[in-house]
Amino acid sequence: MKTTNRILRAGTMLATALVMTLGVATSAKADTTLTVWDWKSGDPTTAPYFEKVKTDFEAAHPGVTVKFVMQPHDQYYTLLGTAIAASQGPDVVLVHGGSQAKERIAAFSKLDDKIADIKTRVAGWDEFAGPDGSAYAVPISIQxxxxxxxxxxxxxxxxxxxxxxxxxxxxxxxxxxxxxxxxxxxxxxxxxxxxxxxxxxxxxxxxxxxxxxxxxxxxxxxxxxxxxxxxxxxxxxxxxxxxxxxxxxxxxxxxxxxxxxxxxxxxxxxxxxxxxxxxxxxxxxxxxxxxxxxxxxxxxxxxxxxxxxxxAGGIGYAVTKFSPNQDLAVELAKSFTATPAMQVFFEAAGAVPSDTAVDTSKVESPSAKIVLGSLSDGxxxxxxxxxxxxxxxxxxxxxxxxxxxxxxxxxxxxxxxxxxxxxxx
Amino acid sequence: MTQTLTAKDSKSTAKAVSRPKSGGHNAERLAYLFVLPALALVVVFRIIPLIWGLGYSFTDYDGMSAPRFVGLDNYIGIAHDPVFLDSLVNMLILLATLPIWIGLPLVLAILIHQGVPGGKLFRAVYFFPAVLSSVIVGAIFNVLLRYDGSFNLFLKAMGFSAVDWLGNSSTALFSLIAVQLWATFGMSLLIFIAGLSTVSAEMLEAAKLDGAKLLQTWWYIVIPSIRPIIEFAAVVTTIGMLTSMFGLIYVLTAGGPGTSTILPEFLIWLEQGKMNRPGYASAISMVLFLMMAGLAAIQIRIMSRNADI
Missing domain, CATH: 3.40.190.10 (Periplasmic binding protein-like II)
Structure with missing residues (x-):
């Protein structure tokens, strides 16, 4: 009996020591990781765009790692709802424009005073606006x-x-x-x-x-x-x-x-x-x-x-209110609309980018020309x-x-x- | 010296007497220690969420804003929600098929137990779907049952008209039930085969000598002998019917057409995941919990009564 008790005590102490060691190791890690949730980053056609965003952002922000977590599209809002309810998880999230974004605005950070530099270049803001007209996500495509x-x-x-x-x-x-x-x-x-x-x-x-x-x-x-x-x-x-x-x-x-x-x-x-x-x-x-x-x-x-x-504005990136890295997360959300990355998005995936500076003049598809020609008056x-x-x-x-x-x-x-x-x- | 010896003797005697008692306490404590992890898991992952769910069911919680107490509003809403009421009707239709869920594996188990040729092969074949996840089963039957799927191609080849098995309200629920039955009856079959091995061989031999026919043997000897097993299978199957259909509904019909394949468990997911109404979803969960608890209580009561007999 004594032996059993000793073994149990020793096991408990060992487990405690292990947990403490892991805790110390984790807290010692200085780098910041920004977690991005989406349903597209694993798609072969869009992968070059996400890779470009990640590479450029990490190069511009040493010590920061961008981690894409691709969720299944048909369960995306269920999972996002759980993350929001728990107030933990992703720093930046991809959302559809319109009701899907607007019904979750309470969980997103207001971006108004942080997007002045991209506001005129990027289109599609209305689909990500709150009742007061404020922006809550950065659109990356027109849908x-x-x-x-x-x-x-x-x-x-x-x-x-x-x-x-x-x-x-x-x-x-x-x-x-x-x-x-x-x-x-x-x-x-x-x-x-x-x-x-x-x-x-x-x-x-x-x-x-x-x-x-x-x-x-x-x-x-x-x-x-x-x-x-x-x-x-x-x-x-x-x-x-x-x-x-x-x-x-x-x-x-x-x-x-x-x-x-x-x-x-x-x-x-x-x-x-x-x-x-x-x-x-x-x-x-x-x-x-x-x-x-x-x-x-x-x-x-x-x-x-x-x-x-x-x-309308198709999909866009919002920053979760519970993200501990607010400023960095906003920077990342904005970086998805950087013109070089948006150019890749257009050319690789055929996405209609929200960035009006993207050069679409070389497209040869007859139907694409009609689509792109309709964007100014929808x-x-x-x-x-x-x-x-x-x-x-x-x-x-x-x-x-x-x-x-x-x-x-x-x-x-x-x-x-x-x-x-x-x-x- | 004598006194010292006497005191020593008396002390060791007391120690000897108290040792079993102390050992008993330690064993008891150790037993609690072993039970503690399982108990903690049940409390943390079952009891506490249940209490939380009950609390949320009285709020308008939307997963984002702070929950606001709304009294019985959610329960009143449920009583007037046509989608919930339709899901209850679907649930009753599903429960009405319980005799098939029990009868089919029982008959097959008896046949295998009585040594039909290829019994071992049949047992393996029947049980195989039970190891597949509902998503895999759904994906298979999606290909088979879609309008231009294999099943309709076969029907057309035989000169019959194609049927939209999953897109027609009158066939969608029954198609789902049939697929779920195919996928899970192997488990009941194994339970029955195990139960049948306990039936007295002497009694079966005596019945044979007395000239009892096959059906008479089944009805008067086999089935009464494994009655507790049948009742156990009925309880487990009922609970499974009400809580394990989600994956199949999700893959095969998404609850449609209309509300024809929405069951309460699917509606809970719909309200929680798609409609952002965890408070309302919790209220539906509580209603489903009470219904299942009631059904299980009735079945267990019947089992205990029969056990007394």
Whole structure:
């Protein structure tokens, strides 16, 4: 018994000594490590950009190490929420512009007085602004929605591949002709509801006036308003008219939908402007000369003379309030927009950079030229300004509209309820 | 001298008498010491989070701002939340399939125990999916069950129409249940095979001599003999059904279409992770905890009653 007690005592002392030794060793480490959370740094196409940022920053700040931690995209906000709740973890975090950033602003540091030197060079600040207009993250890309199409399939259906639709009626005519030729008009993946997000956001861009867009952001323009309800109705009509392949509710938008488009199984897809599911990716699969791009026409009359591409600040870096290295973390967040790094971001990943000084003149892709030419005069991206609660409910309702479990009237009524609750909160 | 000797004797006698008592105390202390790590883990990772969760369920905690006491608001909200109510209906449908979860492995276990040809191979094959993670199982069945997947290709080849197994509300939940059943019934099967080895061979022999038919033997001898095992499997399976479906839902349907495959455990994740409402998610967790505790209590009570019999 005595032997056992002695062993236990000795073990406890040894463990204590080990912990103390480790503690001393850790505290003796003088270098600072800035931890950055994202969902992109491990992507081969964006890796050169992150490497450039890291190398340049560490060279400019001796003794500082930048550590990228790539989290799975589909669980990113769950993990970030846990880090925020625990007030520990990353110093700098990547966030999507719009509601994802705005709903977490309480956890981010205000950047207003620290970004004067980059404010005019960098675009897309609105998507990362708080209710008082202050900036809470540094945008690194411009994101938006465009309809990409397969010119080869247009030709096969007897369509002019250079004549893009300017109204909903023209788009309906194109889809009817494609259907007659045995081609599915649109690739669609709505397993997570993202297909429905892209649809209403793209269709609303030129259907709402600036005042209506502002009213939507404030939660005052209801889902049951004629403008939005018309879009929801078209969501149902397009399915009934056979615009999509069967099984949209069980097809993932990222990347099953886009892979289907890249295999030439569908003529159109609503894709992104930047980073992924965009012109560069489609060019690689379909050849640049076969990829066309247009702005989705509104389901009602356009409020703009010329159709504007829906776009906004895409993704950006915020500094967590709990970071013990505030000044360094802000410097790092800003360094992501350094022009040499942004140039790499554009060239390697085809990202549309937030830095307006990046030279994009050498790009040869026809669809990229159209996308880049649309950036100066865009329309708001509606789903970016929708509360998470509404977005989740829209995902569900959009699926039930496809299965016939609900009607447009019931769906918008339910969405009105959720919108009112989100606004009340 | 005599006195000294007597005192010494008396002292050593007292020591001898008290030694077992002291040794007993030490053994008891040592026993507590051994139990302490396990107890600490349970307290730190189960009891304290449970109490915290209960506390959060009465707040509007959003993970960022300081929690604000809102009384029963979250519980009232749950009672009126159509998504939660749908998740309860889905849960009841899932629980209604419990007899299949017990019956299927039981029948197969009896067949293997009775020595069907290739029994060992079947036992290994049935158990194999149980060692796979739900994400792997989900990924496999995602390929098989998607609209243009292998299962529909087979149906079409046989002249039937394709079915959107995971994208249709009337089939999505049952598809999930079937996949989860396939993935986990091997564990119950092993439990039943172990239980069957305790059935008296003499009794089975006697039944055979008395001319009992196969089904009569199963019904009157085998099943009553392993009744406690069946009840144990029912408790474990029920708890597993309510707490182990998340991975599969996440990979195969993401809760859709609509709310057709949302179960309370998935909704907890949705509210906590996606909606930033840990307070509300905690309230749902408490409701789920109470329901599971109630179900387990009923089942354990039935088990104890039968054990008394």
């Amino acid at each position: 938006g929605l465009a309809v990409y199409y397969n010119k080869e399939l247009y030709k096969k259906a007897g369509l002019d591949p250079e004549a893009t639709p300017k109204s909903w009626a023209e788009l309906e005519a194109i889809c009817a002709k494609l259907k007659a030729a045995g081609t599915t008009c649109f690739a669609l993946g709505n397993k997570e509801g993202f297909g429905a997000d892209f649809f209403y956001s793209a269709a609303a861009a030129n259907a709402l006036t600036a005042e209506q867009q502002a009213a939507w952001t404030a939660g005052d323009l209801k889902w049951s308003s004629p403008e939005i309800k018309a879009i929801v109705q078209k969501w149902v009509d397009t399915q009934k008219d056979g615009w999509y392949a069967e099984g949209a509710n069980s097809t993932a938008k990222f990347m099953d939908e886009y892979q289907s488009f890249e295999r030439g199984e569908n003529a159109n897809t609503i894709g992104l402007l930047s980073d992924v599911a965009h012109w560069k990716e489609f060019d690689e699969f379909l050849e640049p000369q076969n990829v066309g791009v247009f702005v989705m026409p509104p389901v009602t009359a356009s409020v703009n003379d010329k159709l504007r591409m829906p776009l 329309a708001p991206l509606l789903h970016n300004n929708t509360s998470t609660a509404e977005t989740e409910e829209w995902h569900r309702q959009s699926q039930m509209l496809f299965t016939g479990e609900t009607t447009v009237d019931k769906a918008v009524a339910r969405l009105d309820e959720v919108q009112a609750q989100a606004k009340k909160k």
